[in-house]
Amino acid sequence: MYRHFCLLLLILNSGFLFAQITEVKTFNFDSSNKKDTMIDFPDMETQKIIMQYTMRCRDGLVSTGTDRNKGCGEWDYSCNTFVTDSSRIDSSLATAPSHIISNFSGNLYNFVFNPTHTYIQRILKPVKLIAVSGESKKTVGTGSLSIGLADQNAGSKRHLYLFTKEELGAFAGKIQAMEWEVLQGGATLKYLRIKMGETDADNLTAYFTPSTLLTEVKYENVVVPTSGILSLPFYNGFTWSGNKNLVVELNYEAGNQTIQLAGHQIQMERTAVSTKGDRYWKAEGSSFLNIPADEATAIDNEITVAFWSFGNADILPANTAALEAVDDKGNRQIMIHLPWSNGNVYWDCGNDGSGYNRINKAANVSDYEGKWHFWAFTKNVTTGSMKIYLDGVLFHSATGQTKKIDIRKMTFGGSIDQSLNYPGYLDDLTIWNKELDLNNIKGLMQNEINGSNTLYNNLVYQYQFNESIGLDMIDVSAQGTTASFNKTPSLVSFLPGALFKNFRSTAFRPNTTFVKGNFQVQQEEEIVLDSIANTGNTVRSFYVENNNLKEATPIQYWQSGEQNVLDEEGKVIDVVVIDPDSTLFIEDLTYFQKRPMKFELMSFVTPYGIGLDFGLGGKTWNFDVSDFAPVLKGRKRLTMEFGGQNQEEMDIRFLYYPGTAPRKVLDIAQIWPVNAVGFNSIISNNSYEKRNVKFHADTKSAKIRSAITGHGQEGEFIPQTHSININGGPAEWSWQVWKECADNPVYPQGGTWIYDRAGWCPGAPTDLKEYDVTPYVANQSMEVDYGINTAQGDSRYIVNHQLVQYGPASFANDAAVVKILRPNTEVEFGRFNPMCMQPQVEIRNTGSENLTSLQINYGTDGNLNGQFNWSGNLSLYAICKGRSATASAYHLARRWSVYGVYFLTQWQDRCI
DSSP states (O other): OEEEEEEETTOOOGGGGSSSOEEEEOOOGGGTTOOEEEEEEOOOOEEEEEEEEEEEOGGGOOBOSSSTTSSSOSSOOEEEEEEEEEEEEEEEEEEEESEEETTOOSSEEEEESSOOEEEEEEEEBOEEEEEEEEEEEEEEOOOOEEEEEEOSSOEEEEEEEEEOHHHHOSOOEEEEEEEEEEEEOOOEEEEEEEEEEEESOSSSGGGSSTTSOOEEEEEEEEEOOSSEEEEEEEEEEEEEOSSSEEEEEEEEEEOSOOEEEEEEEOOTTSEEEEOSOOEEEEOTTTOOEEEOOGGGGGOSSEEEEEEEEEEOTTTOSSOOOSEEEEOTTOOEEEEEESSOTTSEEEEEEEEOSSOEEEEEEEOOGGGTSSSOEEEEEEEETTTTEEEEEETTEEEEEESOOOOOOOOSEEEESBOTTSSSBOOEEEEEEEEESSOOOHHHHHHHHHSOOOTTSTTGGGEEEEEOOSOEETTEEOOOSSSOOOEEESSOOOEEEOOTTOOOSOOEEOSEEEOEEEEEEEEEEEEOOEEEEEEEEOOOEEEEEEEEETTEEEEOOOEEEEEOEEEEEEOTTSOEEEEEEEOOSEEEEOOEEEEEEEEEEEEEEEEEEOOOOBTOOOTTTOEEEEEEOGGGTTTSSEEEEEEEESSGGGTSEEEEEEEEEESOOSEEEEEEEESSOOEEEEHHHHHTTSSSOOEEEEOOTTOOEEEEEEEEEEESHHHHHSOEEEEEEESSSSOSEEEEEOBOOTTOSSOSOSTTTTSOBSSOOTTEEOOOEEEEOGGGGGGSEEEEEEEESOOOSSOEEEEEEEEEEEEEESOSSOEEEEEEEESOOSGGGGGGOSOOSSOEEEEEEOSSSOEEEEEEEEEETTEEEEEEEEEEEEOTTOEEEEEESSEEEEEOSSTTTTSEEEEESSEEEEEO
16 A cells, blocks of 8 residues: 655646547637537547636637727626437426416316307498489509409408509599499409598508508498399498598408409509418417527627517506517517606617617507507618617617627517516517518518518518417527417407508509489388307327326317307307217326436636736646546537637647546446525425436446536625435535635736635636445446535536446556645635745545555656655545645756745644
8 A cells, every 4th residue: 555656846737648649629719609619539448637727808809998899708608518318318398287278267168169250240231222313433554454352262352452642533522432344243242342532642552551541431241243243232321522532441351252353463562462361479468479599690780670569558668678679688688668657769770788779759549559550660780870770760769879780599478587577469470580671561561571571581580470389489480480478378350351561552543433413212221140260279198107208189169158149340248058978187297308418518607808918829728527428429419608709719629548447437326406596496396306327237436526606796796505315315425516716826906706606706716516426336326416504696507417436446556746836826726826845746646545654756857856744544536635835945956946845744634
């Protein structure tokens, strides 16, 4: 039990003692924004593996009080390095509802097997012509083209026609009827509603929204003859002044039959047709759409966000959020308040860490509540322009807004933390990586976007809210990014006649005859209860099998209970009660969510960078990662996460030292996946629940590695007691997660770097605790329970626990110098180095027999003329730290001659 070792003072990297070191390069300074890559690690027997972790400020620059993100960033961020092994399975406790039901929220779903209906009470005004006298007519258009009024697609239709005053000529007066020439008929136009109005406009843009005031002149079911003249007498004549253009609107329900009218070709934008049904999202302040931000990396210098909104007049104005986006650091990148409680509409966009660009303007109440409006928000970083458009008109603008856009998380319908919401309806969200101009915004307002649009490649997201799959909303842009609702959304169909979007302009119009005269008509009101089949609920049913979540085949049912009777404005005037055929109870299922195992190699926090200079070469830390030997082989994914990867520049290399390990690592495994969770989730065992772990048959010793950092205002600055319990009873290990930061060797920093924190300090690795669980190996398994005694407020913790299992010791008698603490120029020892007095080392017993004595030979390079004899009693892998109490002088002639060098003559033991 006696080993000879050389302690080489001033030689700080003992790598020269080993031959044929294999170096694996991974992240480097040039790839600072690419912290996610595949690495080919060597498959070799190693004595040890060292992770060289080098960090520098961006481009080696130094941030100042006025240029606060020039080099190292102003704030500290977690910077955790992971390697993912897809051959191993990780799992976390999860819950899922037993059923996900489209357009339904709640725990008790009463349903019927056959379709239900929404009822609309219509008050038709049929007209019977009794007699006509003094009739005069004006026909506009004499073409022989075939113009489709209804086509083979059943559903709601809306047509708009513009007739100029020049076309109508001297025909001012009260118009009592219209006539068309039918080429193909024999069908019924259900609920045909004709409206008329005057305008100075020479196109139909202003009439797309249902808020436009037109006078209703006819409303009834109209049977179209197979051919000949279709006469449409009005119940309410319209008086045309003769000084303005005339607008005629038709909306109706068509079946699967075709109606063709005689028509002619005209100038574009004098005919517009909407023949596609539409739905909208009834957000109402309780529903949120979380949009993955992967595609948003295409947005940096330019952006357009556009959507339709209908604010709840009973709530607005109030503090709202229609859309919010943040970057990796949680900085606001986008916020749309529509409006705030002061009635202002706010458009925030772009943030460089020092704050965001903002423009805002007071809006009229009618601009944001009680009816549909089209809002578009744009920014161009290059020109510094930010603009807000309302219904295709510039609402507000400003210049000098030059902060770039960096979106990493985004929510529509409210703020990301759901503290703010949007009380109303939303529809047709599009987000572009380009600043759209006024004409493009008008086109976007009027028509559905498709691949023929010249800017289609700039479309990053497009959500139409016409159909969802459970909680998923499909992106119909080319990217196809599926977003997710926080709960099953309510997607509501626009009532017939209320269509105001997706119009297409045509160059064709029916030949139309306007009729004046003395009309004697018989008019009666006809109350019709129309039924529209409700969209069924898609029911997805789940069950747990062998701790895995399984899904049954989806099926469609219809919710029972009260079915609304609406008037034509969509207001509920009555209900019809449908008794249920059956009931589903929605409950939480508990299972384990599985994914490839992701190992945390290093938990690090970036420094407070103001005034910090790491130089072009950066600062290097050396970490022994030999415990990860079973993982650091073959092709693996290496990532850096939690935000700090975008703060500074890192160069990471792995050094493989060939040879025989003191004890072979049989396995390493994450006991739980690494997550950032609130303390309540830990206390309630919703996270880091009790786990039963098994030992390999050949395991001789084992340990738990623990690295914990606290975050949030209370979690970061208030120490708490954490614990690990094995197999129940009192906790085997309890410790306070707390780290002294004032002695940080990376100094001086800016900000609050000197304040102690929960397990970490700016510019330093997280404290690593190790707990020996060898006594439990004989039982072949053990139950591990991690917990925290208490916490309060905003206390969140990033928790990493790993189980390492070893085979037998490779040697009976073996020892190692673990670290030369001084003299040493490595970063972690910077507070008491350079130092050439009272040298300090760590030794470890790496043999199976207890180490009781050790001879240490030391000296300078090539001159090992000193000797120290140590005695003690160290068990396998125990460490002893020592330093001298008295020493004799020895002076160097060269590099370190300025310092006095002292060698050990008496040892003070601190063995663990």
